[in-house]
Amino acid sequence: MRTMIAPTLKNEEAVQDLVAEINKCVHCGFCNSVCPTYQLTGNELQGPRGRIYLVKGLLERDDTNEALEDSLSKCLTCRACEPACPSGVRYGKIAEEARFLIANQSSHRSFLQRVLLNLIPNPTKFKQLYRVGRWFRPFILSKSVREALSRKLQVATTITGTEEGTVILLQGCVQQALTPEVVAHLATLLETREIRFRVVSQESCCGSLNLHLGEKEAAQSEMTANVSQIRIGSDDVILSSASGCGVTLKEYDRYLPQVADASSFARAVRDISEYLVQYEFKKAHKAERVVFQSPCTLQHGQQISGIVEAILTRTGYEVIPYRDASQCCGSAGTYSLLQPKQARALRDKKISALTDVAPDVVVTANVGCQLFLEPALDVPVLHWIELLE
Ligand code: SF4
Ligand code: SF4
Incomplete structure (x- = not known):
């Protein structure tokens, strides 16, 4: 694919990378066969090939449009299309950069988007509003929001860890608020194996929420806060038990090219499965x-x-x-x-x-x-x- 970049975008480094990625696409359409939104709708513009085509138009005209915004907002960013692509197109990167460009052009946010952007990255505020939301749950018209408020908030166990542990245990935002039992269980698994771990007193959101919604600068500022707060030694590992956070944490070097410690931070991140695989366990559940x-x-x-x-x-x-x-x-x-x-x-x-x-x-x-x-x-x-x- 050949892309003629609009003169107004020519000097942007990120745009050059985006074009290089788009130009790898040979329109074969193999990606459509694994794309959940294409499978659901049968609409070319709701599949990766059509989305890439729409992003190409954005770069050529430096102008967003309804079709592009609708198509990208319906993309799950699941990246199922990437392994299916014979040309190695990193679609996730294309969608992400396009969302940043769109957010630069249009500052419009729905009420729900604004609520989510303001609350989810802050577990304390999130829990307060969640509690209030549960009081009003019977009166909320949206079935999805009512359902999202169906889990009762639990009293979280305070996890202290030790000061000099070489394992850093991240607690996450939504996980800390709604499923605190997961990190508490993980802490117990580590303690019973005498693994010394630290927790971060002021852990910031990993940045993935802001990334998904095209808020690059807000995401970068959360990421920078994490890199500066979580000081790591050469043998330290950072454990993430929420894969949605882990995928972003592992790419801090790409998102923060100007931050010196971002690369060592990203290299230290492990999904909890990559770390626990070295240990043996007994069954904790009666399920077969x-x-x-x-x-x-x-x-x-x-x-x-x-x-x-x-x-x-x-x-x-x-x-x-x-x-x-x-x-x-x-x-x-x-x-x-x-x-x-x-x-x-x-x-x-x-x-x-x-x-x-x-x-x-x-x-x-x-x-x-x-x-x-x-x-x-x-x-x-x-x-x-x-x-x-
Ligand atoms: S990332 Fe988007 S385009 Fe790719 S498979 Fe998922 S929904 Fe489809
Ligand atoms: S599989 Fe890859 S090369 Fe083929 S249309 Fe999809 S993105 Fe383009």
Whole structure:
């Protein structure tokens, strides 16, 4: 593909990278066959090839339009299209840069987007509003928002860690607020193995929420705060138990090219599966048949496959495969709230595939997937580490 950049964009370095990525596309359309939104709609403009074509138009005219904004807002950024591409097009990067350009041109945000951008990165504020939201839940018209408020807030155990641990345990924003039992369980797994870990007193959001919504500068400022607050030694590792955060944390060097310590930070990040694989566990749950619903941010974003399944299998669970396991469940960050109709259609497909194999429990590796699947399934939906003793 050849792209003629609009004169107003010619001097922007990020645009040159974006064009190089777009020009790798040979229009074969292999990516459409794995794209959940294309599969759902059959519409070329709701698939990766059509989206790339629309972004090309943005670069040529330096002007956004309704078709492009609609198409990108309906993209899950699941990145299922990347492994399917014979030309190695990194579609996720194209979508992300295009969202930044659109956000520069139009400052319009829906009320819900503004609420999410202001609250989610701050666990204290988030919990307060969540509590208020639950009082008014019966009066909220949006089914998706009502459902998102269905989990009762729990009293979180304070995790202290030690000051000199070489393992840094991140708690996340939504996870800290809504599933604090996951990090508490992880802390216990580490403590019982005498692994000394530290927690960060003022952990910032990893930046993924702002990235998804095109707010590059806000994301970079959250990332910079993390790099400066989390001082790491050469042997330290940073553990993330939410794959949606891990995928962003691992790319801090790309997002913060001017920050000296961003590369060593990114190199130190491990998904919890990559770290726990060196240990043995006993079963902590009576379940026998387990399905692991691998989040897109783990299997496509971090390209981690098979580790969780291997740990669970050798712990004594029967890990059962299910159809279309590479497809997004519809959660996708804030997608389930901002694109509820499409998100629910994707979830229906996922639920049908999961229930067909009759598991005792469904486990996942990201808080967003867990919370979105939970109300729609009759079996428990847990973080996979909760199955380990
Ligand atoms: S990221 Fe996911 S939804 Fe978006 S174009 Fe790629 S496969 Fe489709
Ligand atoms: S598979 Fe790759 S090269 Fe083919 S249309 Fe999709 S992005 Fe372009």
